[in-house]
Amino acid sequence: MTFQITVQPSGHQFSCEEDETILAAAMRAGVGLPYGCKNGACSSCKGKVLSGAVTHKPHQERALPKDEEAKGASLFCCALAHSDVVIEAREVAGSDDYPIRKMPSRVATLERMAPDVIVMTLQLPANETLKFRAGQYIEFLLKDGKRRSYSLASPPEQDQPLALHIRHLPGGLFTDQVFGAMKERDILRFEGPMGTFFVREDSDKPMVLLASGTGFAPIKAIVEHLRAQGSTRQMTLYWGGRRPQDLYMDALCREWAAALPNFHYVPVISAPQPEDSWAGRTGYVHQAVMADLPDLSGHQVYACGAPVMVESAKADFVERCRLPDDEFYADAFTTEADLNK
Known part of the structure; x- marks a missing residue:
């Protein structure tokens, strides 16, 4: 059986088979719903069901708590339609520019x-x-x-x-x-x-680039892309790890900071050991952002790394630092172990 999915506020519509997730159907139709892991772990695709019936395939409760699901929240990467459905979701312009x-x-x-x-x-x-x-x-x-x-x-x-x-x-x-x-x-x-984790180039807002561990990888691509484009947009990278060795391209980041007047770098270590002789910032990396930038109302944030870091950053930045909810872009790095929790 085939059902009709309508996206609000855009009004875009697409068909969805009964054994197909809403996200998979949207991707097939070229409708740019946000997404990350596609496995019910990162919550990047979370939206709201305004009308119609859906059930969810197995997913992490952290990504979709039962109380949120009861109020209509949905993970579209896990949502199966059982009727025509109207959803509320923020669409991502340009997400289908390049074919998979x-x-x-x-x-x-x-x-x-x-x-x-x-x-x-x-x-x-x-x-x-x-x-x-x-x-x-x-x-x-x-x-x-x-x-x-x-x-x-x-x-x-x-x-x-x-x-x-x-x-x-x-x-x-x-x-x-x-x-x-x-x-x-x-x-x-x-x-x-x-994925829909990429820089929104239609904005000139200063950017906070937040990474933990190998979450640095897509951040590196973004910095080098903007540099290649000759962008003068302000960028501040906060990169966190447990030990200094976790910041495995620290020297490159320092080179960027020396060469680019619009780029700033703040390394943060959460568990330095005496033998590390670490003299820099310590603690949780997202809390370093909050200490430096208590008002994020005029910023965009691009966060990538462990799900707990991404979730904590979004909650704290929105609730305590006035970051607009729709200016937080994230890619939570989920592992197979995460998916089985």
Whole structure:
């Protein structure tokens, strides 16, 4: 059975099969609903059901608490329609500018940047290019239909292999392979680009770029993209880790700060050890933003990293720092372990 989905306030409509999620149907129809993980863990696709009946596939309760669901909130990546449905959602202009493609690639380089971080670069076939927006991600297509998502750390202007920052999760199906048997020239298949985490270039508001761990990857792509475009927009990067070694491209960030008058860098360490001799900022990275910028009413925030950091930042920035809810853009890095919680 096929149902009609209507998006408010835009009025856009698209059809949805009964075994298809509302998000999947929207993507198929070229309607730009926001999304991130597509697995019910990050809440990027959360909106509201105004009328009609839906049920949700398994998802993290943290992403959609039962009390919110009872009031009509919905995770569209998990929502199955059982009637015609009217939803309320903020659409993302430009999210469907570049088609999602399945492509083969060859591992070009594997560079260890920290004990648990490897930068992988991928070479595409001759005469092939991947068009994407800085901040988007790709999904590796693994055996048995499994997928693993990684943000592109290289800007779209870069005529070089695609770069990805991969953190080792012991026992992880894909990361054990990357940190173990994988070698240069291995073939990997992926699908992309995906996601609605990319810079909104129709604004000149100062930007807070907030990253934890390898959440730095899409932030790096955004900074290098804006630099390539000659943008003079103010950017302040807050990058957090437990130990200094977690800021595995700290030197690059300091180079940006020295070279770009519109870029500022604030590294923050949450658990420094005496042997680290850390003399910089400490604590939770989003709280450093709040200390420096208690009024975010005129800013945009781009946050990427662990779900707990992203969720805490949004709640605190909106409630305590006057950040408009619709000026917080995020990509929560969910792992397979997160999805099984």
